[in-house]
Structure formats: C-alpha cells, structure tokens
Amino acid sequence: xxxxxxxxxxxxxxxxxxxxxxxxxxxxxxxxxxxxxxxxxxxxxxxxxxxxxxxxxxxxxxxxxxxxxxxxxxxxxxxxxxxxxxxxxxxxxxxxxxxxxxxxxxxxxxxxxxxxxxxxxxxxxxxxxxxxxxxxxxxxxxxxxxxxxxxxxxxxxxxxxxxxxxxxxxxxxxxxxxxxxxxxxxxxxxxxxxxxxxxxxxxxxxxxxxxxxxxxxxxxxxxxxxxxxxxxxxxxxxxxxxxxxxxxxxxxxxxxxxxxxxxxxxxxxxxxxxxxxxxxxxxxxxxxxxxxxxxxxxxxxxxxxxxxxxxxxxxxxxxxxxxxxxxxxxxxxxxxxxxxxxxxxxxxxxxxxxxxxxxxxxxxxxxxxxxxxxxxxxxxxxxxxxxxxxxxxxxxxxxxxxxxxxxxxxxxxxxxx
Amino acid sequence: xxxxxxxxxxxxxxxxxxxxxxxxxxxxxxxxxxxxxxxxxxxxxxxxxxxxxxxxxxxxxxxxxxxxxxxxxxxxxxxxxxxxxxxxxxxxxxxxxxxxxxxxxxxxxxxxxxxxxxxxxxxxxxxxxxxxxxxxxxxxxxxxxxxxxxxxxxxxxxxxxxxxxxxxxxxxxxxxxxxxxxxxxxxxxxxxxxxxxxxxxxxxxxxxxxxxxxxxxxxxxxxxxxxxxxxxxxxxxxxxxxxxxxxxxxxxxxxxxxxxxxxxxxx
Numbered sequence: 001x002x003x004x005x006x007x008x009x010x011x012x013x014x015x016x017x018x019x020x021x022x023x024x025x026x027x028x029x030x031x032x033x034x035x036x037x038x039x040x041x042x043x044x045x046x047x048x049x050x051x052x053x054x055x056x057x058x059x060x061x062x063x064x065x066x067x068x069x070x071x072x073x074x075x076x077x078x079x080x081x082x083x084x085x086x087x088x089x090x091x092x093x094x095x096x097x098x099x100x101x102x103x104x105x106x107x108x109x110x111x112x113x114x115x116x117x118x119x120x121x122x123x124x125x126x127x128x129x130x131x132x133x134x135x136x137x138x139x140x141x142x143x144x145x146x147x148x149x150x151x152x153x154x155x156x157x158x159x160x161x162x163x164x165x166x167x168x169x170x171x172x173x174x175x176x177x178x179x180x181x182x183x184x185x186x187x188x189x190x191x192x193x194x195x196x197x198x199x200x201x202x203x204x205x206x207x208x209x210x211x212x213x214x215x216x217x218x219x220x221x222x223x224x225x226x227x228x229x230x231x232x233x234x235x236x237x238x239x240x241x242x243x244x245x246x247x248x249x250x251x252x253x254x255x256x257x258x259x260x261x262x263x264x265x266x267x268x269x270x271x272x273x274x275x276x277x278x279x280x281x282x283x284x285x286x287x288x289x290x291x292x293x294x295x296x297x298x299x300x301x302x303x304x305x306x307x308x309x310x311x312x313x314x315x316x317x318x319x320x321x322x323x324x325x326x327x328x329x330x331x332x333x334x335x336x337x338x339x340x341x342x343x344x345x346x347x348x349x350x351x352x353x354x355x356x357x358x359x360x361x362x363x364x365x366x367x368x369x370x371x372x373x374x375x376x377x378x379x380x381x382x383x384x385x386x387x388x389x390x391x392x393x394x395x396x397x398x399x400x401x402x403x404x405x406x407x408x409x410x411x412x413x414x415x416x417x
Numbered sequence: 418x419x420x421x422x423x424x425x426x427x428x429x430x431x432x433x434x435x436x437x438x439x440x441x442x443x444x445x446x447x448x449x450x451x452x453x454x455x456x457x458x459x460x461x462x463x464x465x466x467x468x469x470x471x472x473x474x475x476x477x478x479x480x481x482x483x484x485x486x487x488x489x490x491x492x493x494x495x496x497x498x499x500x501x502x503x504x505x506x507x508x509x510x511x512x513x514x515x516x517x518x519x520x521x522x523x524x525x526x527x528x529x530x531x532x533x534x535x536x537x538x539x540x541x542x543x544x545x546x547x548x549x550x551x552x553x554x555x556x557x558x559x560x561x562x563x564x565x566x567x568x569x570x571x572x573x574x575x576x577x578x579x580x581x582x583x584x585x586x587x588x589x590x591x592x593x594x595x596x597x598x599x600x601x602x603x604x605x606x607x608x609x610x611x612x613x614x615x616x617x618x619x620x621x622x623x624x625x626x627x628x629x630x631x632x633x634x635x636x637x638x639x640x641x642x643x644x645x646x647x648x649x650x651x652x653x654x655x656x657x658x659x660x661x662x663x664x665x666x667x668x669x670x671x672x673x674x675x676x677x678x679x680x681x682x683x684x
Contacts, residue, residue, distance in 0.1 A: 033657075033660040059551075059553050059555065059556065059676070071574060073556050074548045075548075075549070075555060085599075097574075098574065100576055101558070101576050101577045104579055224433045224434060224437060225433055225436065225437040227463060227464065229463060229464065236462070236464075237433075266461075266464070267460050268465075277423055278422070279425075279427075279429035279461075281464055330581050388580075391579045393576075393578065393579065393581045398583075398584060398585050399576075399583075400575060400576040400577070403579070
C-alpha cells in the first residue's frame with residue numbers, strides 16, 4: 001500500500017484560474033465529501049455567485065470576497081496511480097512570498113495560462129522562479145478555452161509562445177493541455193468541444209509525471225542539535241544525501257577532521273542503514289566535538305568550505321537589497337552573518353531583462369547574481385550535488401527576504417585534512 | 418524508506434528545529450489521535466524522551482474516557498503533564514449552550530491557552546493540526562507567529578521555504594509550530610497502526626457510531642460507523658464520503674467561525 005505521493009504546485013498569473021482548476025480536479029475526481037461541497041455551495045450563494053469551485057481552495061473570507069488567493073494552501077486527492085498533494089499559489093505580484101513558500105515544496109508544477117490573455121507578467125515570473133527552485137517537471141495548461149471559442153489556432157499560438165519562453169529559461173514542459181476549468185472541459189473528462197485535440201487530460205498528464213528518483217549521491221548529514229538525555233552525546237539531524245552505516249568513516253566539516261560513526265540512534269525502530277531523507281541520531285568517538293551546523297560527509301567526495309558564495313538570488317524584501325548591506329544567511333543548519341559584496345547582474349524576473357551590471361541594489365521581485373562575503377566559512381555545494389547544501393535564504397530583521405541557489409562551485413578554502 | 422517514513426522524518430525535523438530555536442517550548446495535547454501521534458513523534462525526535470511540558474487544555478466538558486486515558490499515558494510515557502483551565506470563565510458560567518460557539522471556544526480553550534503560556538513562560542508551542550483538517554488550516558506554516566494578542570496575521574505570513582523556519586519570537590509574541598501539517602487523516606491512522614500507538618476507545622464504533630474527531634462532549638457528534646479497531650477505521654476512511662470534522666458543531670456556526678477563532682488565537 002505504498003502509493004507514490006506527488007507534490008504539485010499550481011502557478012500562473014492572477015485570475016488565470018488556478019484555484020478553479022484545482023477545485024475542478026477535486027470535484028470531478030469525486031474527492032470532495034458532500035458536506036464540504038455543501039459548505040462551498042452555501043458560501044458561494046452568500047457571495048452572490050453560482051457554486052464557486054475555487055472556494056474549495058480559497059477558504060479565507062477575504063479571498064472569497066475579493067475572488068483572489070492570498071496565501072498558499074495544500075489539498076490532497078487521489079489520482080489513478082498516486083496520491084497528489086496540490087499546492088495552490090497566489091498569482092498576484094503582492095503575494096510572491098506566499099507563492100514561493102508553496103512552490104518550494106513541490107516536485108513538479110502546473111503552469112496555467114489564460115487563453116484569452118496569454119502569457120502575462122506573473123506567468124513568466126513564476127516560470128522563471130521554477131528554475132530557481134530547481135523544479136524541472138512542468139505541465140503547461142491553457143485555460144479558458146471557452147473564451148476563445150475552443151479554437152485550435154489560438155492554442156497552438158500559445159504553445160509556441162510559452163514554449164519559446166520556457167526554452168529561454170531552461171524549463172522543459174512535459175505537455176501542453178487545452179482546458180476550460182470553469183466548465184470542466186478536458187480537466188478530468190475529455191471534451192467534445194476540443195475535437196482537434198487528441199492528447200491527455202490534465203489528470204492523465206499528472207498521472208504521467210515521473211516521480212523524482214533519488215540518485216546515489218555522496219553522503220551528507222547536517223547536524224541540527226546535540227542531545228544528552230541519557231548521558232551520551234548524540235548528534236541529531238537528517239541525512240541529506242547518500243547513505244550511512246555504522247562504522248563508516250566521515251569527514252566533519254567545516255572543521256576538517258575525519259572520524260568514524262559509532263552508532264546510528266533511533267527510537268522504536270529496527271532499521272539499520274540510514275538513507276537520504278531520514279532524521280536520525282549519530283554518535284561519534286567521545287573526543288570528537290559535535291555541534292549544530294556541522295556537516296558529516298563522505299571523505300572521498302566532500303563538499304567545499306567557503307567564505308564567499310556566488311548566488312542567484314530572488315529578492316522579496318520590503319526594502320531593496322543594497323550593496324554593502326549585512327544580513328543573516330542560512331544554509332541547511334548553518335547560520336552566518338554576511339555582507340553583499342557585489343551585485344554582478346540585476347534581472348527583471350518576468351521579462352528576463354538585465355537591468356544593470358555591477359548594480360548598487362536589487363529591488364523586490366528582481367533576481368540578482370550576488371556575491372556574498374561571510375563572517376565565517378560554511379559548507380556548500382551546487383544544488384545538483386546536494387540540494388540542502390546548495391540553497392540559501394537571506395534574512396533581514398529575522399524575516400526571510402531572499403532565497404537563492406549557488407551558481408558555481410564555491411572556492412575551496414584551507415581546512416584541516 | 419516508504420511514504421510513512423518520509424512523513425515521520427519530516428515531522429521529526431520540524432520538532433528538532435523547534436527545540437533548538439526555542440528552548441522555552443511546550444507541546445499541546447488534546448489526548449486525541451493527532452496530538453498523541455505528535456507526542457510519539459517527539460519521542461522519535463528526542464530518542465524516547467519528551468523534554469517539554471505537555472499541556473492539556475481542559476474545558477471541563479471533555480469525554481470522561483479522555484481523562485483516564487490521559488493520566489495512564491502520562492504515567493507510561495513519563496510526561497511532564499500540565500492541565501490548564503479557564504477557571505474564572507467556568508465559574509462565571511461560560512459554557513456551551515450559553516452564547517455562541519465562538520465565545521465559548523475562545524474563553525474555555527484559547528484564553529486558557531494564553532494563561533498557560535504565560536504561567537509556563539513559553540515562547541513556542543507544538544500543535545498537532547493538519548492541513549487537510551480544514552480549509553483554513555490548509556493555509557498554515559510550519560512555524561506560525563502569533564502576536565501578543567494571540568492574533569494570527571494570516572494576510573501577512575512569513576515566507577517559509579527549504580526547511581528554514583521563523584527563528585525568533587519578539588517580546589510578547591509566540592510561535593505556533595505544526596509538525597503534522599503534511600499528514601492526512603489516513604496517514605495518521607496508518608502511522609498509529611504501524612507504531613502500535615495507544616488510542617482513545619472513543620474513536621472505535623459502539624452501537625453503530627464512532628467519533629472521528631474529538632472535542633468537547635457537548636459539541637461533538639459521532640458519525641455512523643461499524644469500524645471497531647484501527648484496521649477497520651483505515652478501511653472505512655479509504656472509501657468514506659464524509660469529511661473528518663463533519664460532526665463538529667464549531668464548524669457549522671457560520672462559514673468563517675474557524676477563521677475567526679484562529680485569528681483570535683485558536684489552534
């Protein structure tokens with residue numbers, strides 16, 4: 001009974017119909033209990049509408065009153081072959097923080113485009129942010145086909161336009177699907193109003209998305225904390241890549257010493273080998289100091305330790321990111337103070353225009369290629385090698401204001417070997 | 418690792434982050450299946466221990482079976498149990514059936530929680546709420562700030578990505594931390610079965626009915642069911658057409674009671 005669980009984010013410009021599409025998927029697959037449907041019906045009547053499927057997702061009163069998603073929500077439904085966690089994301093420019101929060105948890109994405117309006121500002125920005133988030137699988141859905149008379153020509157025109165933009169940012173859509181979420185055409189049930197289309201429905205396309213496989217990677221374990229509840233010092237954390245067995249040699253970074261894993265600690269579990277994704281405890285020889293922020297790794301394939309990072313950063317702060325400003329950087333369980341040493345390129349994340357080189361600031365919603373100088377060395381590597389060690393957030397006043405990925409392998413520092 | 422292992426590991430990661438960021442941390446226990454699972458996940462995180470005060474908000478209207486179950490488990494698991502209650506409100510006659518559900522829940526639950534947090538000096542608490550329980554809870558963050566008035570600023574939540582969570586509570590504010598957010602009702606029951614967790618018998622069918630969701634006796638209706646053990650509950654859920662909280666009166670008062678309650682600091 002081990003069904004695959006796919007986390008799917010729904011992205012796109014405001015009012016292109018994301019919430020309605022999700023509502024339609026839930027409804028047409030029979031995933032909504034009648035009592036919940038009744039609540040939606042009543043709430044819709046109160047707002048003066050026919051039954052709004054979007055209300056299955058837009059639950060806040062303010063969202064219904066303004067017909068607008070404010071924050072991300074997650075819902076669950078059972079497709080034919082797997083369970084799907086649907087992550088709805090707001091399409092309004094003002095709520096990019098919330099869109100990023102939702103989308104960052106997804107394995108794959110559905111990018112929605114209004115057939116009448118075409119590619120819009122947030123459509124492009126969301127697509128670009130997908131590449132930042134490292135989400136490769138993307139399904140493009142052309143919605144509101146009813147507004148363009150279900151015309152094949154318009155569909156093909158948009159496929160080409162979206163396809164070209166996707167190619168420019170390195171995104172590879174797995175399919176393009178024409179639908180009307182409002183009327184239910186081609187979402188779960190094929191439509192007689194699209195006779196020229198012989199491809200998949202949205203539901204079929206979702207079922208066809210391949211689950212991401214964890215490939216064999218060098219071992220990485222990020223220490224979250226050290227416990228001594230029963231007298232022994234146990235390093236608690238999560239295996240971020242690879243596997244670990246008792247007796248394995250490990251390199252402790254950023255310190256640089258090699259040691260051996262004495263035991264793998266768990267509560268109420270008979271498991272032996274620890275694998276990527278597992279939260280465990282680890283004990284090392286008593287003379288080995290352990291603390292939060294350290295990374296235990298495969299000595300034969302270690303990540304870098306660096307005090308300068310070059311990051312592709314999406315800025316969400318209320319104030320612009322200023323050259324020379326200081327922030328808190330968080331990378332896995334590491335915490336370091338940093339200074340913005342350079343903003344090599346400043347990019348509009350919707351049009352992809354390079355606004356400036358060697359800029360003095362980055363405004364909100366822009367993406368920058370930024371050099372950060374850290375007060376202390378951190379363990380880092382490209383996200384393709386280890387996601388957890390390749391992604392950073394930047395905080396201003398204790399709030400996350402920027403999210404970024406490492407652009408190039410961080411420089412090797414002198415460290416004890 | 419299977420899907421339950423992954424869900425469990427994610428919860429453990431959240432709990433450990435909470436503990437390292439907020440040493441003045443407590444855990445809320447309603448003695449229901451979700452918060453009991455949460456306590457078990459704490460034992461997973463801390464290798465058998467629950468090094469936190471465990472707070473039970475007692476409205477005085479809970480099922481009798483809950484109390485005996487609570488005390489037994491607290492003994493067996495060595496819990497530091499703190500029972501909190503809004504005595505003043507109860508003495509003043511606040512209760513179900515007198516005024517709105519909104520007012521009663523706020524007084525007997527939310528306000529009791531406020532006092533408990535203050536008396537224990539906590540700046541963060543773990544709760545067992547899940548996204549699939551309610552459309553409003555679907556909007557939650559793992560680490561969700563509350564201001565000094567307990568208000569949830571749902572229109573301005575912090576960005577939360579890549580397992581990086583809010584790290585501080587300013588003076589007077591506290592953090593609500595939700596390690597079970599990503600688990601569904603079915604996930605919880607499957608996990609209960611796998612781990613052999615003790616479960617309040619009220620969840621099992623008696624005379625053709627059982628409780629799917631447990632709150633106060635007065636505001637909780639059982640649903641039609643013959644599922645008399647965990648296996649049967651799981652089978653029933655796979656084919657069920659009724660939502661988990663359909664028997665909860667609080668959700669019926671008006672469409673936005675849960676939103677209003679939560680904005681005032683409810684769970």
